[in-house]
Amino acid sequence: MIKVLVYAESRDGIVLPITHELLAAARQIAAAHAGEVLCCALAAEPEALVQQLKGADRILTIAHPALASYNPEAHALAMRAVVEEVSPDVVLIGYTTAGLDLGSYVSVKTARPIVGYCTELAVEGAILNATSQLYRGKLNATTRTPLPAVAVLVPGNWDEQDGLSGGRGEVTSLPAPDSLDSLRIRVTGSTSPDLNQVDLTKAERIVCVGRGIGSAEKLPLASELATALNAEIAGSRPVIDSGWLPKARQVGKSGQKVKPKLYIAAGVSGAPEHLEGMKSADFIIAVNSDAKAPIFEFAHFGTTCDLFELLPALSRQLGKS
Ligand SMILES: Cc1cc2nc3c(=O)[nH]c(=O)nc-3n(C[C@H](O)[C@H](O)[C@H](O)COP(=O)(O)OP(=O)(O)OC[C@H]3O[C@@H](n4cnc5c(N)ncnc54)[C@H](O)[C@@H]3O)c2cc1C
Incomplete structure (x- = not known):
């Protein structure tokens, strides 16, 4: 047996x-x-x-x-x-x-x-x-x-x-x-992200940026779109590890598991650890210049546009309506 x-x-x-x-x-x-x-x-x-x-x-x-x-x-x-x-x-x-x-x-x-x-x-x-x-x-x-x-x-x-x-x-x-x-390792404490800052699990719309955003200086491109959509901004792990966004805004295996109505992933490749946190979103839009990025297998809608062109154009368009 x-x-x-x-x-x-x-x-x-x-x-x-x-x-x-x-x-x-x-x-x-x-x-x-x-x-x-x-x-x-x-x-x-x-x-x-x-x-x-x-x-x-x-x-x-x-x-x-x-x-x-x-x-x-x-x-x-x-x-x-x-x-x-x-x-x-x-x-x-x-x-x-x-x-x-x-x-x-x-x-x-x-x-x-x-x-x-x-x-x-x-x-x-x-x-x-x-x-x-x-x-x-x-x-x-x-x-x-x-x-x-x-x-x-x-x-x-x-x-x-x-x-x-x-x-x-x-x-x-x-x-x-x-x-x-007689252990050599002692656990002295643990910390959890401060969910009072934001609770992504309750967000209906999320604009998530990945490493493709390049630097913290470029983040306003995503936060302007998030504001225009009344969405929360989030990041993949490299974005959080680089200190561009706080840990409470990380989506994925070691971050938050989210299920918004709309999830825009910009410059996110779609690694399994990221997908684990967002693949149950109702509607996923992927913006990634690499047509072979795995995120496209899970996205309902995708574009290979350069995010640096698309995000400001979208924000402008939404601002007009
Ligand atoms: C135990 C463990 C836990 C983990 N937990 C998490 C987690 O919680 N969350 C998480 O996200 N990851 C997690 N990871 C890391 C994960 O494996 C990936 O490394 C990470 O998700 C990659 O992040 P990314 O997609 O932002 O970066 P990358 O994989 O580097 O992708 C960047 C993407 O941006 C695109 N891009 C670049 N420039 C542009 C442009 N101008 N326009 C459009 N697209 C562009 C590129 O084509 C690329 O696909 C974990 C890993 C491990 C081992």
Whole structure:
């Protein structure tokens, strides 16, 4: 019987949506092979997480104060202990900030090959077939990896709903590894963007600028259009990392997940991490001078106009009406 183990990612006692996607993927594999879906809940008090993992047949918990928030060292050590205890055929981890280092650690320490950026997954005999999205979605790679293996899954490719229920929900508590008492990494605190500045998740219209805007000095071109449309201005990660806009205005995997009626992406290439935050917008308009930019695959309307010409022209036109 095939065993698929899911790492349950959570924040402040709430299981994150990616975990339910992983459970959905695990349930698909288990259904095709009469297998079992295992899930590990690693936390100071895992009981609260257990209630939210109804898509798992067996939930393996480790309780320890060091697991209270995401300390990479603590979660890696605990995850390794779970993998060594249950010997899963497939380990599923989310392609998230936490999952990026956790996946590599589990792969190396448990001598399992790792497949990253997965958007499709299936088991065939003793082989894991995966499709991975590479180069910001410009290329899909298919791989065949011998089991046991670790797969890191890109969010947004499985239906969370399928991972919310359907498991037996048995709970097994495992002892915390002694190594959790002598960690080299200490989490001293965390900061969240100040959402009082702006809450992009509630915006009906967003004008988002990407690296193509070139510099902070050019931002008024976008903010004038935003004003003309009664929209909020937002940025891709490079724009935020460069300090051109505040973090609260970042859209994407490590920013806000938005669902406005109108989303104008200007000078944004459409990397998977950006798409994750905006692809459910009702109407997406892409302005990108590169006709091959991945954003065009998701946009309802697109133009290869130079944004430096188009944005002021649009603002002028809207100003007249
Ligand atoms: C763990 C992780 C988390 C991440 N989180 C996020 C996130 O939350 N949000 C996010 O956005 N990214 C995130 N990223 C980064 C992401 O991978 C991309 O690097 C980023 O989205 C690229 O931003 P961009 O599209 O603005 O820049 P680029 O990819 O450099 O694209 C700039 C685009 O501008 C176009 N352009 C240039 N000049 C013009 C012009 N004059 N007119 C029109 N078009 C022009 C170009 O053709 C190009 O397509 C994350 C990455 C990782 C690894």
